[in-house]
């Protein structure tokens with residue numbers, strides 16, 4: 001069991017954590033999700049006693065990491081890849097870890113097998129390892145003490161497609177065996193494939209803490225994906241009509257809560273040429289982007305972020321009287 005409560009941390013004038021709290025129960029995978037700089041690594045490092053918080057608690061089985069009598073047997077941690085001495089072989093690295101933590105050497109073969117590192121690779125120097133193999137070695141080291149808590153910071157980084165699929169079933173297995181698993185990531189779609197629960201953080205605050213399915217249902221809203229010859233003008237017209245518009249990386253616009261007919265009608269009246277237009281069901285990525293966008297425009301303190309559905313931005317613009325488009329009042 002992991003418990004984090006009222007955690008704050010400043011680095012100079014940067015507020016890395018502004019009062020974060022969540023818990024991770026045994027037998028489940030919890031995804032700690034947030035964009036770069038959201039505070040994920042800071043939380044993980046505080047949990048592992050590598051960084052000291054300003055205020056608040058970060059406990060593993062009710063204790064601070066530094067008070068655990070057998071840390072490696074209690075918590076397996078993966079921080080950034082490449083923590084091991086690059087001149088050693090994987091096997092020597094694991095032997096050194098086992099010896100210094102009084103873990104039976106027989107565990108080495110067990111963990112190498114668990115993470116799928118073949119004996120040939122285990123006898124090679126770590127400097128020759130790909131990033132994916134280094135990640136597997138990091139996981140082997142985390143499992144060495146057979147801990148019942150796993151804290152993994154961005155374990156997907158550096159893994160190829162096969163490695164990612166392997167990691168998903170690996171994490172699932174760990175949770176099914178009763179372990180408490182916390183996995184940080186900035187990749188919503190990836191972590192949501194495995195995690196039972198998602199804690200989304202942004203700007204050092206918890207934006208949502210919900211079972212994965214519930215988070216999608218609550219925050220992913222259907223809308224329209226549209227491309228136009230003049231997307232900037234279309235975006236301005238749609239926003240003027242009260243819709244929430246977000247430019248997508250491929251140049252398309254995402255219009256939350258609208259129907260394709262409404263967008264087409266409005267574009268036609270403004271003589272804006274559309275290149276494609278279609279409805280979208282609410283996606284996980286939308287839910288994530290919506291939550292993170294809310295971190296930049298925080299709601300008033302009275303509305304708790306984890307329980308309130310996204311509120312549409314009120315429009316100050318008025319529509320021409322002939323318009324058939326109704327500015328969205330609510331998404332549901």
Ligand SMILES: Nc1ncnc2c1ncn2[C@@H]1O[C@H](COP(=O)(O)OP(=O)(O)OP(=O)(O)O)[C@@H](O)[C@H]1O
Nearest residue numbers: 011014015016034035036037038039040041042043
């Ligand atoms: N040692 C440090 N000194 C100064 N600022 C720091 C330090 N470590 C983190 N920060 C700042 O604290 C904030 C949170 O950083 P953190 O690394 O925890 O975020 P993150 O969610 O893990 O992002 P990333 O995936 O990019 O590491 C960021 O603004 C970061 O620049």
